Amino acid sequence: xxxxxxxDVSLRALMLLAANDTGQPLPTRTIADGVGTPYNHxxxxxxxxxxxxxxxxxxxxxxxxxxxxxxxxxTVGGVLRxxxxxxxxxxxxxxxxxxxxxxxxxxxxxxxxAREAFYRELDGVAVASLPTQRQMGPVLVxxxxxxxxx
Ligand code: SF4
Numbered sequence: 001x002x003x004x005x006x007x008d009v010s011l012r013a014l015m016l017l018a019a020n021d022t023g024q025p026l027p028t029r030t031i032a033d034g035v036g037t038p039y040n041h042x043x044x045x046x047x048x049x050x051x052x053x054x055x056x057x058x059x060x061x062x063x064x065x066x067x068x069x070x071x072x073x074x075t076v077g078g079v080l081r082x083x084x085x086x087x088x089x090x091x092x093x094x095x096x097x098x099x100x101x102x103x104x105x106x107x108x109x110x111x112x113x114a115r116e117a118f119y120r121e122l123d124g125v126a127v128a129s130l131p132t133q134r135q136m137g138p139v140l141v142x143x144x145x146x147x148x149x150x
Pocket of ligand 1 (some may be wrong): 010090091092101102103105107
């Protein structure tokens with residue numbers, strides 16, 4: 001199963017926020033630089049993550065975004081479920097005409113079960129447990145949260 005670009009950037013942002021040990025919120029532009037994704041994409045993802053309660057935002061000069069309590073406990077499965085608005089993995093019903101096999105389709109049910117199994121596997125993975133020093137160290141240096149060589 002392939003994640004959407006939106007899901008991917010949302011998880012990247014959550015991982016970077018989990019690795020931020022400065023105690024200070026991160027501006028969206030800094031998150032965008034850290035996750036290597038254009039600002040407007042990250043901005044939309046941050047807005048959605050805020051709506052879902054995974055992050056909190058503060059305004060002002062030192063404002064930005066940080067993980068909420070919910071975000072600190074969030075699992076990859078939980079985040080993906082809350083971002084996935086698709087009824088089905090394939091377009092069984094579409095404005096251009098429904099699939100003619102759309103009556104008691106066994107494949108449709110099997111795909112739904114497979115998606116659920118995919119999420120269930122990721123329900124045991126806390127997003128905040130994923131970032132490692134080796135992974136995030138260079139990123140934190142690059143966005144100025146750590147001095148070079150730290
Ligand atoms: S074959 Fe089944 S799963 Fe595939 S599009 Fe048609 S109804 Fe959906």
